Amino acid sequence: MQITWHGHSTFHVTVGETDLLVDPFFDNPKTETDPEELDPDFVLLTHGHADHIGDVDRYEGTKLVATPEVVEYCRDEYGDYEAVGGMGMNIGGTVECGDAFVTMHRADHTNGMETSYGTSGGMPAGFVISDTKPTQVADAETETFYHAGDTGLMTEMRDVIAPYLEPDVAAVPIGDHFTMGPWQAAIAVDWLDVDYAIPIHYDTFPPIEQDPEDFEREVRGTGSDAEVVVLGGDETWNLTENLLD
Template sequence: MEIRWFGHSAFEIVSEENLKILIDPFISNNPSCQVAVEDIGADVILLTHGHADHFGDAMEIADRNNALLIANHELSIFLAQQGFETLGMNTGGSCMVQNVKITMVDAQHSSDIDFMEEVAPGGSAAGFIIQLENGYRIYHAGDTGLFGDMKQVIGEIFKPDMAILPMGDRFTMDPEAASIAAQWIYPQKVIPMHYNTFPIIQQDPDHFVELVKSKSPEIDVVILKPGQTYQE
């Protein structure tokens, strides 16, 4: 399994059976991303919500790769109206793509489609639990604040092996809240995201490492630079 971070909340996961999963592909307008959108492929694209810095280049990449787009029900209708193959979901629901199980979970955030001339409803923001072919579970939290179900549902029921958590503050959790989320979820590994893309969400990842270690020393914090790949 490989995970590549493109900066912000954009990740590529390549499974053991070589399924390419792209999450929140904010690429061409992402100042921290050094990869051209034309060089990114995908079999399936997951969208956590409708904001431009997450929806990003989803339609261009899906069109070029004939990729399946997975999002909440409202976003899936919007995408289907543009002619794309979509799979709509809602909180608590799951689907199978080849041998990978994808479950939609709550996130505390807004989700309107904000990149068109008129802002349109975009359903509810979400996170995803991605269970790979070997059973390894990755939790991508999307944009969210801290909420109790991170402990009672995501941590205690889904038990992810890896959690990818936002920590930029202003629009999501800050590093302190993200370290509490890590403590509640208690995965083996945590990757921080949604920070340092813009000055307004500037954070020090080393401080996040210190916060996690002070609460949960057994958790391994993986700090990636945009473009870097982590292998498991």
Template sequence: MKLTYYGHSCVLVEHEGKRLIIDPFLSGNPQSGVDPSSLQVDAVVLTHGHGDHFGDTIEIAKANNCPVIAVFELAAYCASKGAESYGMNTGGSYTFLGFTIKMTQAFHSSSVQDGDQIIYVGQPVGLLITAGGKTFYHAGDTCLFSDLKLIGELHSIDVAALPIGDNFTMGPEEAAMAAQWVKAKRILPLHYNTFPPIRQDVGQFAERLQKLGIRCEALQSKESLEV
């Protein structure tokens, strides 16, 4: 499995020629440097509906004639916009093109801005994506919560992507605790430095993890790692 980071919380997951893109906030993302029209993917997978995660979902799904995989209400919203969609919910798993996608809890909120309306689109989720015997955990936007321990006990996680920006999600100190609870040896920090309210020193976070015996994979946009 190969992971490529596109800034903020967007991660491309590849295995045996198939590609999933998670939370494709690209055209409005000052970090990404990626043109959404250049992407070739087999599915868009969403953690929740906020604009800095939903991003270019509809455009990418239509251009690639591929499904949006999301919690039921958000999938229904995507379908209403003309995109193919597949609805799931917390605790459920779905096997698609060699990937097994499982949705976990995340504690946050979830809505889309549609014109002047804010529309509720179901609860936010984290994602466990397994392929080729490897598991990647994308926590989505979340605070620290005790069931992260259970997620770590139930699954063998190779890489965990955790938000560290604070203000809207957990900050670095709580993310370091989450890293211990999910028992991943490698952590990809997400959701930081995109906007002023979530500025963080990722080097300090990496040092904090190093003291815990955990490796920090602080990727720049378009950088990749093998799982």
């Protein structure tokens, strides 16, 4: 599994022959990528805020993985999209996306947007992306990436995601103000019991300016063994190779 961070919360994840793009928002200072350079098989949207769906219109016709409310909003505002599962998915569900399996989990955040369902985009989400279907049997060969989305600290990270979905690497927001800051994000990393942690959702706007070294110090302070991987914009990190080390 290859993971490329394009700044803010935007990731390009390759699982086998399948390319997934999470939260396309390229109007951020960390990336120089033209969004039209990418040709994802699936676009995953954690929620409907503009800094997470800002460039979804570049991928008209792409299969969307999102709540039904966010899917309908994108169809109304941006064009013709085929939703995975027809009308999207919801919290707790797992869908097969080419060579990847994507499980949607809740995030503690807001999701206000105008839809035919009302003034809500449904529950904000995070995604657990794996190369095998999650089961109750631990599989040491499985590679699993958890994109936490915009969220505060929540005990589901410790009680559900860690023991049952078993992520190897977690991308967690550290910007504070709108999400967790470095201290709570570090607790999340400890609770998730991951091998690697990637800080995201910081330095895009003045209210979320952060030094990722503060996050590294906080992770060490929890006693977690996780290695903090601070990616540069448009930098690719290979989970497969690192798990083999």
